[in-house]
Amino acid sequence: MRDDLTFAERVHRELREVRWPEPAEIRARARRRSRRTAVAAAIAVLAVVSGSAVAVGDRDGAVVPLASWAERRLSQPEPEPSGQAEIPQEALLEPADVGVRSNVRLGDTGLGEQVQVDPLLEICADGRGLSGQRTVSRYSRSQSLLQKDTHGQTWSSGGLVLTQDVYRLAPGASARFFTGLDRIVTACAGWTEVGPRPWGRGIVTASVAHTWRAVERDFAGDEAVLLRHALSQPVDVATGKPLDVRFPSESRMVVRVGDLVTVIVPASELGVDGPNIVGSTSDAKLLELGRSAARRLCVAANPSC
Structure with a gap:
């Protein structure tokens, strides 16, 4: 024993x-x-x-x-960069930073995810032969801030407040990221999309012109840009007549601190009829939100702030 x-x-x-x-x-x-x-x-x-x-x-x-x-x-396996690796929850915005009440948070983490600023912008980049400008992250963390209805049981139609993705890039890639993004935005300044759209009781082939432009730059972190996406009134290709529908502009922020890049999209800019932190305030509110995001990123950035 x-x-x-x-x-x-x-x-x-x-x-x-x-x-x-x-x-x-x-x-x-x-x-x-x-x-x-x-x-x-x-x-x-x-x-x-x-x-x-x-x-x-x-x-x-x-x-x-x-x-x-x-x-x-x-x-010769790829060396693992030194410094912090995984992205902690503390690096993301808190509901108190947003200024709109949020009582639910959904999140996810990933490895080797592509940095996505705007899916439509990526489609345009592919059409312009710029698909090679895409950047793949080492680590990523995302969140969606939501708001339950007054009964606290079901989601209201405007339940989404904002989405945020944070990506950790390889050494050197973070410094090149905004250069590649600017190249794509410039190439897609006047991109026309043609495709089927529901109209009345049927489907029509319509054309819509897309434009992306930088509204503000370098307002937070090491680099930052507030992008605005505008869509023209669609035109029926068969008749040449404009369709009686208009689309609101869409805004999103991209902020970099060290090797971290975050993409923030307010809910109203996703086409959700809900809390509008853009329409009810000026762009100054968005810029302040970007500064709050930069301060949050500092806890996990390489090099640290």
Whole structure:
């Protein structure tokens, strides 16, 4: 019996000396394994399909055998940047920062998510051949602030207050992000979308002109922009006549602090008939909200504020 206790005590003592990896380290190892698996799978597929040697272009423009390229990728895994990794909840806006009552918060986290400013802007970027400007984050955290109805049981039609996404970018990518965003906004200053739209009791093919412009810049954090998206009155392509419908402008803020970038979209700008923190106030309210977001990001940014 004493021998059993001695063995248990020894195991217990040795376990205390074991260094358990942090969650970020575990995820980093998983990403590296995923990359190795993907490369190995690609090699196997190409070998079966072609049955011959395949070459790919290296970064410096030289053509090297695929096997050499794969071996180099597997032997040189991407280093994990130093500093904070995962994004804590404290880095996001609090309901008290918004100025509109919110009693429900929904959130999510992610890895390797694409930084999304505006889905329509991305469609335009693809059409302009700028899909390569998209940025993929290391870590992300998102939230939606909502408001329950007066009964506290069901969602009111205007239950959404705002959405916020926070992305942690790789070293160097955060400094280049706004340059790429400006390039896309400039290219999409006059983009016309043509497609089917419900009208009356049927469907018509209508054209709508989209315009994005920077209303304010550098009002918070290291970099910031308040984007305004305007849509023209749609026109029936078949008849050339405008349709009797108009769309409100849409606003969203993009703020950067260190390696963190946040995208904030007020609910009214999502087409939700609810609390309107834009229509009931001036843009000054949005700019102050952006400054509050920058202060929140400071707790998790690399380098810290």
